[in-house]
Amino acid sequence: MTQTLVHDGVLVIGGGLAGLSAALEAAPRKVLVVTPAPLLEACSSAWAQGGVAAALQPGDGADLHARDTAAAGGGLVEPEVTQALTRKGRETVEWLAGLGAPFDRTEQGEFAVGLEAAHSRPRVARVGGDGAGRAILSALVVAVRGAGHITTWEDGRLRALIQDDAGRVRGALIERQGRLIRLLAPAVVLATGGYGGLFAHTTTPASLLGEGLAAAWLAGADIRDPEFVQFHPTAINIGLDPMPLATEALRGEGARLVDAEGAFLLGPEADADLKSRDQIARAVHAAMESGRGAFLDARRAIGTTFPAHFPAVFAACMRAGIDPRLQPIPVAAAAHYAMGGIVADEEGRTTLEGLFAVGECASTGVHGANRLASNSLLEAAAFGRLAGRAAAGAVDIADRPAVGPTTAQDLPAEALGTLRQTMSRDVGVTRDGVGLSRALDQISVLERTVPGALPLITARLTVQAALDRRESRGGHFRSDYPHALPVAHHTVLRRAIDHEPSSAKPRETTP
Template sequence: MIMNRIRHDGVLIVGAGLAGLSAALEAARAGASVLAVTPEPLLSGCSSAWAQGGIAAALTVQDSAELHAADTAAAGAGLVDADAALRLTQAGRATVQWLTSLGAPFDRDGRGGFAVSLEAAHSVARVARVGGDGAGRAILSAVAAAVRAQPLVEVWEDGSLKGLLKDPTGRVVGAAVTRDGRLVEVTARAVVLATGGAGGLFAATTTPAALKGEGMALAYEAGAEILDPEFVQFHPTAMDVGLDPAPLATEALRGEGARLVDGEGRLLLGEAEDADLQPRDVVARAVHRARIEGRGAFLDARRAVGREFPQAFPAVFAACMRSGLDPRVSPIPVMAACHYHMGGIAADADGRTAAPGLFAVGECAATGVHGANRLASNSLLEAAAFGRRAGMAAARETGGEVPLPARIGPELSSADLQALREAMTLHVGVERTRAGLERLLSLIARIETRAPGAPVLSAASLIAQGALAREESRGGHYRADFPDADVEARHTRMQVAHPVRVLEAAE
């Protein structure tokens, strides 16, 4: 039962990671009143704060926006929107400078320029870092401080999204959220979803377990198009130490020369110096295969980093030591775990979706810049650069009519959620098959009888249905029963008005 309705004459932003807060600052700078709603205190419960590697941008004379865009397209396996990628990479330097102006303490080289590191599938070093492996939290801390100082931005740090409000014309005009156990309708001129990814749908994940794709599910129900939901990136070096979520051993370790080995010390990907810096899907499958074959998978940084570990990678070092591992003397056991959702709510560079009044930014959005496989450290760049654009665009919206009541779906029981997470990792994880995907969809249907209309189930179903429809292997999507890529790269598009999944040729 709706206990209250609040009219917010401005922009409503759901989510307070880097994308949401960047949107908030720019909407406020454009003169709009902003209400940002997040279920946990700022810096908590969002993937942005957990990012280790840094932010990719062309910051050196050896680099360019065009080269960065080319690397992005190559990693995306034929499904990257070239215009969107170039728009993103052209904003790279300005975005890093904007974050610096807010107080983000990027590492500097001896000449005072930005210190940059090499990560997988980048042709040159271009990842700006903070304190070795602390980029996400440091950047987000600076942006959060700016948000708290902005008088036009109000933040609810105890609000959970439960539904979207639409008016009789079909325009999204607000959201239903819970606060202190009460359901509240908030109407607004525009709604920006910055709800993060779907890692919490998987038993093995490096992201906050609370992020379960509900934003994508609710946007789908509201009429937005869902693009390529089957493309999930699995990070090859999640630490296999029995924790949920799994701590991450940043890719920058391999950029510094750490190598992946099996239990006998044999290299997993070959002798070449850059063998471990192939695209993440390739490396993740090698790690996955070594583990299921019983050989084990480990990241050996003893020679590459060694005694410098505490200073060079303090976050990884601390996580290792908490788990009883000393990476200076022992290889780190690793596994492939859900790390990033390339697919999601189809949106342009300004965050606009197919549902009028609704914007999407950050990991919940699919803007075309990641394609089938995200290039390392492009996510923070996209969150800030496109988040800012979305904030400016949303500030210009004028709103709609009086909303219809929102439909509120149920929550899953803890037992059903755990069963779903385990089945997602097993059947729509690193390797997929028709038989496994059909078993997963059958499980979702059974749980649906106990929790009809649950957004979590809708999100899981979108991913599984996309994976079942794509009978090829491409980027982060690997079908063991269809191991080759089709000659033509095609998108998966899903929308309530067009329930049949159709693979459409990429532009």
């Protein structure tokens, strides 16, 4: 029998940087944070190496940061919301530092910043060279555990959203210790992360399967641009799942991408390896496909300082028997970040009353077709805080009964493995109509066996949108349509009011 509990406050689903920022800022309203694993585990925030992008130095500014963001985003970055983000850069870094995030500092006590690809200025605030994500999130976890208004369930998994007969989100169906709980709340904040785990080659936790996005889609929320997946060009290629990451900051310090013969992948120019991530990922992918191999050579640029300056990358390499001080690091492009997601504004409001979305599961418009490096942690914290405050003001409507949702089946391990291999093969760095159609056929086969599985819903939305987008833009590259259309347009997916089957083809609109 399903238990029903009422939480008179904000329900946050997800324990990464976005979710915990929202939880802290919702005070004094009571907050319940639900995560499927203990805090600091199984979330991309803790794995982020680069840092927080913000205009922190003289000669830089929020407007320039916004222009760089727009230039990387392939014509799909929303200007107003991006300005709202970049203007909160310093404030957000200082807020995180105030919570205890140990950002690297200069001798003068200012934030030390590094250069990453497609930034016109050094503006990435780091921790220990490549340990920003875990260090920042650790500070938030300490704050959350000490906050009297926050309760955490670190063993709860989202199974569905609960709505009333008018469509307002009234809570969520949570599985906990093998039992289902109908958890009713005035506001639900989805901070469930991306869907990199749908790919066999990924740098994200393999458990991130887009289930929050799928649940929002089933509830009727708008989804935008799911085809835009960023592939990180320097995942360490040592046969691990997920693949360890070689931070972009290494190239910012002068490390170079080469093939097995030592030839430059993108040319000899000093800034050749600092182009946008989509360009570099395609060059790495092409080198791998041609048999030339792809390597990150940091011997001259980093050399003996590797253990001190980039300890996480150094440790990952050494565990695999690779000494990056003496030999190039084998790399490959791997799924890293979803630019698309649940349509939301800077305060997390979605197209469904009572539902907020923050972090990677949200599409706020700041990443467009290709995320600018290290903007994700900034967005998670800055917009997570705004969403927490907005959600705290939500008032429940007690006279509308909540409709009991059904829970989808889990995808068996073998079926998930097939899906992941299919996504990496046919929906990866380089796509075409034949491969995308083949991927849809494979998803249909899996749907007949496991109908309604949430990962299959997200996979279908992603693949169908990629098939419908007959151009190449940002992270979405079609070899059969290699050029961008003259006018950039978003993909916006909406379910029909009559609740069509989740496997139905989504439609594309051009606002």
